[in-house]
Structures are given as structure tokens and as C-alpha cells.
Amino acid sequence: VSQDRLLELARAAHVRGWTWATSGNFSCRMPGGIAVTASGRDKGRLGPADLVLLDDGGLPLERNAPPASAEAPLHLAIYRLLPGAAAIAHTHSLASVVLSRRHAASGAVELAGYEMLKALSGVTTHEHSERVPIFANTQRPETLGEPLARALKEHPIHGFLVEGHGLYTWGRSFDEAGRHLEALEFLLECRLKESP
Amino acid sequence: VSQDRLLELARAAHVRGWTWATSGNFSCRMPGGIAVTASGRDKGRLGPADLVLLDDGGLPLERNAPPASAEAPLHLAIYRLLPGAAAIAHTHSLASVVLSRRHAASGAVELAGYEMLKALSGVTTHEHSERVPIFANTQRPETLGEPLARALKEHPIHGFLVEGHGLYTWGRSFDEAGRHLEALEFLLECRLKESP
Amino acid sequence: VSQDRLLELARAAHVRGWTWATSGNFSCRMPGGIAVTASGRDKGRLGPADLVLLDDGGLPLERNAPPASAEAPLHLAIYRLLPGAAAIAHTHSLASVVLSRRHAASGAVELAGYEMLKALSGVTTHEHSERVPIFANTQRPETLGEPLARALKEHPIHGFLVEGHGLYTWGRSFDEAGRHLEALEFLLECRLKESP
Amino acid sequence: VSQDRLLELARAAHVRGWTWATSGNFSCRMPGGIAVTASGRDKGRLGPADLVLLDDGGLPLERNAPPASAEAPLHLAIYRLLPGAAAIAHTHSLASVVLSRRHAASGAVELAGYEMLKALSGVTTHEHSERVPIFANTQRPETLGEPLARALKEHPIHGFLVEGHGLYTWGRSFDEAGRHLEALEFLLECRLKESP
Numbered sequence: 053v054s055q056d057r058l059l060e061l062a063r064a065a066h067v068r069g070w071t072w073a074t075s076g077n078f079s080c081r082m083p084g085g086i087a088v089t090a091s092g093r094d095k096g097r098l099g100p101a102d103l104v105l106l107d108d109g110g111l112p113l114e115r116n117a118p119p120a121s122a123e124a125p126l127h128l129a130i131y132r133l134l135p136g137a138a139a140i141a142h143t144h145s146l147a148s149v150v151l152s153r154r155h156a157a158s159g160a161v162e163l164a165g166y167e168m169l170k171a172l173s174g175v176t177t178h179e180h181s182e183r184v185p186i187f188a189n190t191q192r193p194e195t196l197g198e199p200l201a202r203a204l205k206e207h208p209i210h211g212f213l214v215e216g217h218g219l220y221t222w223g224r225s226f227d228e229a230g231r232h233l234e235a236l237e238f239l240l241e242c243r244l245k246e247s248p
Numbered sequence: 249v250s251q252d253r254l255l256e257l258a259r260a261a262h263v264r265g266w267t268w269a270t271s272g273n274f275s276c277r278m279p280g281g282i283a284v285t286a287s288g289r290d291k292g293r294l295g296p297a298d299l300v301l302l303d304d305g306g307l308p309l310e311r312n313a314p315p316a317s318a319e320a321p322l323h324l325a326i327y328r329l330l331p332g333a334a335a336i337a338h339t340h341s342l343a344s345v346v347l348s349r350r351h352a353a354s355g356a357v358e359l360a361g362y363e364m365l366k367a368l369s370g371v372t373t374h375e376h377s378e379r380v381p382i383f384a385n386t387q388r389p390e391t392l393g394e395p396l397a398r399a400l401k402e403h404p405i406h407g408f409l410v411e412g413h414g415l416y417t418w419g420r421s422f423d424e425a426g427r428h429l430e431a432l433e434f435l436l437e438c439r440l441k442e443s444p
Numbered sequence: 445v446s447q448d449r450l451l452e453l454a455r456a457a458h459v460r461g462w463t464w465a466t467s468g469n470f471s472c473r474m475p476g477g478i479a480v481t482a483s484g485r486d487k488g489r490l491g492p493a494d495l496v497l498l499d500d501g502g503l504p505l506e507r508n509a510p511p512a513s514a515e516a517p518l519h520l521a522i523y524r525l526l527p528g529a530a531a532i533a534h535t536h537s538l539a540s541v542v543l544s545r546r547h548a549a550s551g552a553v554e555l556a557g558y559e560m561l562k563a564l565s566g567v568t569t570h571e572h573s574e575r576v577p578i579f580a581n582t583q584r585p586e587t588l589g590e591p592l593a594r595a596l597k598e599h600p601i602h603g604f605l606v607e608g609h610g611l612y613t614w615g616r617s618f619d620e621a622g623r624h625l626e627a628l629e630f631l632l633e634c635r636l637k638e639s640p
Numbered sequence: 641v642s643q644d645r646l647l648e649l650a651r652a653a654h655v656r657g658w659t660w661a662t663s664g665n666f667s668c669r670m671p672g673g674i675a676v677t678a679s680g681r682d683k684g685r686l687g688p689a690d691l692v693l694l695d696d697g698g699l700p701l702e703r704n705a706p707p708a709s710a711e712a713p714l715h716l717a718i719y720r721l722l723p724g725a726a727a728i729a730h731t732h733s734l735a736s737v738v739l740s741r742r743h744a745a746s747g748a749v750e751l752a753g754y755e756m757l758k759a760l761s762g763v764t765t766h767e768h769s770e771r772v773p774i775f776a777n778t779q780r781p782e783t784l785g786e787p788l789a790r791a792l793k794e795h796p797i798h799g800f801l802v803e804g805h806g807l808y809t810w811g812r813s814f815d816e817a818g819r820h821l822e823a824l825e826f827l828l829e830c831r832l833k834e835s836p
Contacts, residue, residue, distance in 0.1 A: 217755035234269035363609035
């Protein structure tokens with residue numbers, strides 16, 4: 053059932069245009085580890101065989117499993133830092149890539165005054181300023197655990213951007229992860245429309 | 249049948265991308281009250297169980313009903329002010345959110361010279377200027393009844409914007425509500441394209 | 445069969461987002477007259493009952509027919525001026541509305557250097573400049589026959605814009621009409637992207 | 641089977657809006673030649689009868705075959721220059737047409753710093769600068785083999801633009817061709833969003 057919801061989350065992101073060219077990856081907690089999308093799969097035709105089960109150390113729990121997404125270590129780091137997270141979505145949308153490059157120098161995109169902020173759990177009014185930190189891109193995604201840990205100490209956050217690479221967000225349930233994803237993508241698109 | 253049309257109206261808005269992250273809400277008059285979408289539902293998978301029946305005072309007509317949208321009181325206020333309204337759509341589109349923020353200081357978006365204005369009931373020529381008022385956002389949506397009452401005294405209007413929050417529109421039938429929704433969203437998108 | 449193709453042409457335009465809020469109208473020649481979409485129909489759920497048969501003078505050929513589109517007289521004027529036209533599409537797209545307003549003062553949009561121009565019948569090279577005339581909008585659409593006749597004498601054209609109102613195009617077959625429609629909409633979108 | 645994958649590649653491009661008005665063409669290697677889309681076909685309703693088999697010299701391998709795309713000679717030139725290419729996609733997207741015109745004078749679009757570059761085979765880091773050359777448009781597409789041969793000597797490339805005409809890309813498999821197509825279109829859309 054979790055795996056069905058995970059595939060559904062990935063497909064919903066795909067139809068919105070956020071995972072072109074096999075980009076994006078998605079995971080959820082499972083007993084003893086996580087399920088994560090396999091490396092290099094077309095998110096438009098994802099099936100159960102495109103998911104890999106990893107233990108908490110990132111080792112495959114099944115023989116002959118295809119390689120997990122190269123960003124699985126970052127997913128594991130997020131689950132370690134956020135014990136409540138049940139599912140993680142990483143999208144590679146136009147808005148998140150463009151804004152992550154534009155605001156890289158300032159280290160964050162600030163989102164304030166939007167009613168949509170209330171779709172982020174714990175936010176109860178549009179009079180809120182959400183800081184979406186931007187981390188430098190790296191080919192060693194597990195190293196992003198460190199700046200993420202620092203960011204989490206400073207502010208409660210609901211997601212982060214990686215420069216030129218896209219958005220990571222999560223939720224304590226699939227519903228929450230999906231809602232955070234749509235809310236953050238919407239807010240980033242607003243920002244892009246506001247200053248194109 | 250009304251409920252089917254209400255679900256159809258909500259789904260049509262969803263496929264256009266105007267109700268991401270459980271945003272947006274929709275209602276119609278029923279004998280003795282209104283039917284309104286329940287709070288926090290994904291408009292992409294809305295069914296009859298996601299509608300709540302309220303009496304004219306906003307109290308649920310059925311036991312164990314899920315909570316109605318937090319904006320149901322604003323829907324009720326609109327029905328009180330507009331006795332002819334049969335259905336109301338509130339969308340949370342990019343264009344309505346962006347323009348409502350940009351024009352908040354002037355209190356309205358003016359739309360003039362577009363043939364599409366004729367899709368608004370009572371408008372018979374493109375030589376018309378439609379004033380779409382913008383109200384400040386609030387977490388007590390029922391308080392918007394007051395500025396709406398004032399706006400209705402000044403001009404005939406077909407909808408209004410809430411700053412950073414989106415569009416409200418209505419119709420004397422589902423067809424009219426749906427047409428007003430598409431027409432106003434189209435006109436707002438034109439405005440956004442004209443000065444991005 | 446012609447009616448099936450006409451419905452198909454209208455639906456294809458609708459799914460592209462060019463006929464929101466019952467806008468747009470479509471017609472084809474029939475023995476003794478034309479078939480045209482009825483007034484005020486949602487192009488997203490168009491069926492055979494939404495077409496009206498008119499004689500060459502614009503009178504309905506069937507009893508109890510719903511009223512034809514208010515722009516049927518302009519369709520008839522186009523068929524009179526262009527004896528080879530078999531089908532006409534009028535779309536109400538964002539790009540055509542926005543550009544028709546922006547370039548209204550100059551009376552035309554010029555499109556040059558695009559390979560897509562070759563989708564317009566008779567154009568054999570991208571080294572072509574296509575003039576798309578823009579006529580002032582009017583609530584008496586039949587009066588546009590006159591400026592159209594003048595425009596046709598000056599240049600071969602494949603379509604025209606009406607200010608704030610959209611695009612008219614046609615073809616000697618349904619295939620050609622559909623191709624001209626997609627080509628002109630594409631070219632207008634290019635122009636809009638090139639100078640937003 | 642190859643033909644099914646070719647039709648799938650073309651349809652996937654069509655639903656993204658990259659082949660309006662019968663534009664775009666697609667091919668794959670076959671024993672003794674290539675299969676290529678026939679001239680002037682609507683990519684939205686492409687079937688096996690819309691493919692033509694050509695020998696390596698460009699002559700049809702089947703009697704009564706419809707004429708191949710006028711750009712088939714360019715496809716053949718690409719296969720000669722790139723012995724590893726198994727499939728070629730030529731799309732006519734807004735982003736590729738607009739950017740090919742904007743950057744025509746400089747002869748290329750440079751794409752750097754994007755994680756999406758890693759979707760291009762052989763690119764292993766976002767710290768890569770991809771040069772997408774732009775060739776002048778011509779009504780004799782086979783003549784583009786010459787500037788392409790020069791470009792291939794200078795840099796490894798994964799695709800090229802033709803001014804006002806669109807994108808050509810390829811892959812050693814259908815999966816790779818499809819991934820290169822989505823990656824390059826994504827990167828071009830990013831560029832267009834970054835400087836509209």
C-alpha cells in the first residue's frame with residue numbers, strides 16, 4: 053500500500069512536468085528502511101519494479117535489486133534528521149531550478165503573504181514568512197545532510213532547494229508530502245511570475 | 249444532481265491547475281442551505297463524501313459530517329448578498345494570486361476592451377470596463393461580507409479577489425458560474441501576459 | 445462526416461485552451477449553406493446537437509434549431525470572399541488576444557523567418573513574411589467582411605485577428621484549417637515569448 | 641518493435657506541444673536503412689502507416705510509400721556522422737524556436753551549471769558547459785550535414801538547433817533519445833525563463 057502511494061506521488065509529479073528526463077526521486081519509510089525510486093527511471097512509466105528497498109544504512113534489502121537513485125543517501129539523511137517524515141519528494145521543476153539559481157547567492161527564497169503558505173503544516177496564517185534554504189549542488193548528495201541540519205536548527209522548514217537541481221520536500225504522511233510539494237511548487241511559480 | 253454538477257465544477261477547476269494543495273472551495277445552494285466542499289480535500293480526487301451540507305446559519309445538516317471548508321462562512325455571506333447566486337467557485341490560481349498582490353494597493357483590477365467580458369452575464373459589448381475588487385486577506389473569511397456588500401453597492405461585479413489568496417466568482421446556474429470562472433481566469437491571465 | 449470533423453476541430457482547439465467560457469466558434473461548408481457551432485456552447489462538451497445548419501443567407505435550415513453563434517455572419521462573409529474555404533476556426537486564445545491588443549495601432553502582426561510559416565499553404569520557405577491583419581472589434585461581426593475584403597486584395601493571408609477578441613483562420617479542408625490554426629497560434633505564441 | 645518505439649517517441653513529443661501543425665519528424669535505424677515519419681503528418685494521430693522505410697541513400701524500400709519527411713536527408717546525414725545513433729528526434733517547440741532566433745548571431749546556446757545536464761550521456765557533473773550549436777535554416781536540410789560535421793569535431797554535442805526551426809537530438813537507444821530530448825527541452829525552457 054505504501055508502495056502504491058509512493059508510485060502515485062511520483063506519477064502526480066510527473067504529469068505536472070516536474071520530473072522530465074528521468075529526473076526526480078521519491079521515497080517513503082518502510083519497516084527497517086526506505087523504499088526509493090531506482091536510478092534513471094522514466095517517472096512517466098513507473099511501476100513496482102522501479103522501487104528499491106534499502107535498509108537504514110542504504111544497503112539494498114533485496115537481491116538483484118536495480119541500483120537506487122544516486123540521491124538515496126540524501127533521502128536517508130533527511131529521514132535521520134526528521135524522524136517524523138514518512139515520505140520525501142524531490143522534483144526537478146522549471147520554477148525550482150530557475151529560482152534556485154537566481155537566489156543562490158542569498159542562500160534562500162523567502163515566501164511571505166501568500167494564503168498558500170497555510171498548506172504547509174503548522175502554518176496557520178498567511179502572515180508568515182517561509183524560508184526555503186538553497187544549498188549548493190554537489191555530486192555527493194549525502195553531504196547536504198550537514199547544511200540541512202544547520203538550516204533545521206535555525207528555522208522550521210518544509211523543504212529546501214538545491215542550486216540548479218530542484219526541490220526537496222517531505223511530509224508525515226503521503227497526503228502531507230503531496231500537499232507540501234504542490235504548495236511549494238505553486239509558491240515558487242508565483243515568485244517566478246512576480247519577477248520573471 | 250446539483251452535487252454532481254458541483255463536483256464537476258471543482259474537478260474542471262482542478263484540471264486547469266487552479267486548486268493545488270487542497271486549495272480552492274466550491275458550493276451550491278440546496279433546499280435549506282448549501283453544499284460546500286469539505287476542509288482540506290484534494291480537489292483532484294473529490295467525491296460525494298467530500299461535500300458537506302450546511303444550513304443557512306452554517307451548521308451541518310448531517311451527523312458525523314467532516315468539517316466544511318474554513319471559508320464556508322464567506323460562501324454563506326455571498327449567498328445572502330446575492331440572492332440569485334446558485335453556485336460559487338473559489339479558485340487559487342497563479343494569475344489571481346499574483347495580480348491580487350500586485351494590484352492590492354489600488355484595491356481592484358480593471359479589465360476593459362476584451363471581447364471575453366461578454367461572457368460575464370449582463371455585459372453585451374467589449375466596450376465595458378469590469379472592476380474586480382481586491383479585498384485584504386484575513387483568517388476570518390466571514391468578515392469579507394462587509395467590503396463585498398460595499399463593492400456590490402458601487403458597481404455590479406461578477407467576482408472579487410482576495411489578496412494573495414485567489415478569486416471568488418458565482419453564477420445563477422452551474423453553467424453561468426463555470427463560465428464566469430473561466431472568463432475571469434482568462435482575463436486575469438491576459439492581464440498577466442500583458443504586463444508580466 | 446463533415447460534422448464529425450467540425451466537432452473534432454472544435455474539441456482540439458478546446459483542449460489547447462483556446463475556447464474558454466464558451467468562446468470560439470467553428471464552421472464548415474455544407475451543401476446549400478454552412479454548419480456552425482450554436483451560440484454559447486461549452487466547447488469542451490460539444491456534440492452534434494450543438495451545430496446549426498444555415499443557408500447561404502444565414503437562415504436556419506432546420507426548425508427549432510438553437511441560435512447560431514452571433515459570429516455566423518462573419519463566417520458567411522469569409523466563405524463568400526474565399527470560395528475555396530471549406531472550414532473556418534475562430535479561437536479566443538491568450539496569445540491572439542494579447543497580441544491583437546498590443547499591435548492594434550499598427551493594424552497587423554508581421555511574422556517572418558520562422559520555419560513554421562511553411563505550414564501555411566502556399567508558403568514554401570521560411571524566408572517569408574506573413575502579415576496577419578488586425579481589425580477593430582465590433583458587436584456587428586458581419587461588418588468585418590469589408591476590411592477583410594480590402595486585406596485580401598493587398599496580400600494573400602491565412603487568417604486575421606480581431607482586437608481583444610482572437611484569431612480567425614480557415615482551410616480548403618479540415619486538415620488545412622487545423623494546420624493553419626495550430627501554425628498561427630504557434631507563431632503568435634513565439635512572438636509573445638520573444639517580447640513578453 | 642522499433643516502429644512502436646518510434647511512434648511512442650513522436651507521440652510523447654506531441655503531447656508536450658512540440659510538434660504542432662504537422663511539424664517535427666522522428667526516425668530510427670532499421671536493417672538496411674531508416675524508418676522516418678512521412679511528410680506532413682499530424683503527430684497527434686500517428687500510426688504505422690505514417691512511417692516510411694528508406695535505404696541508406698534515402699530511397700524508399702517499399703512501393704507506394706508516402707513521401708518521407710522533407711528533412712529525411714538530414715536524418716541520414718546525422719546517422720552517417722554518428723554511427724552510434726539509433727534514433728533521432730526533431731521537435732519544433734516554442735523554447736527551441738525562440739532561443740534559436742535569439743542566439744543565432746552567437747552561433748550557439750551555452751548551458752552550464754544545471755543538474756539536468758547529467759541526463760546527457762557522458763556528462764557526470766553539473767559543472768559542465770554544454771554547447772548547443774545553432775545552424776542557419778535552409779530549405780535544403782541535407783546541407784546541414786557539413787556544419788554539423790564541423791561542430792562534432794569541436795565539441796561533443798547531444799543536439800543542435802536550426803534557427804527559427806527547432807531542435808535535433810538523438811540517442812544510442814530510444815530511451816536515450818527520449819531522455820536527451822526531454823533534457824534539452826527542459827534546459828532550453830530554463831534558459832527562456834531565466835531571461836524572458
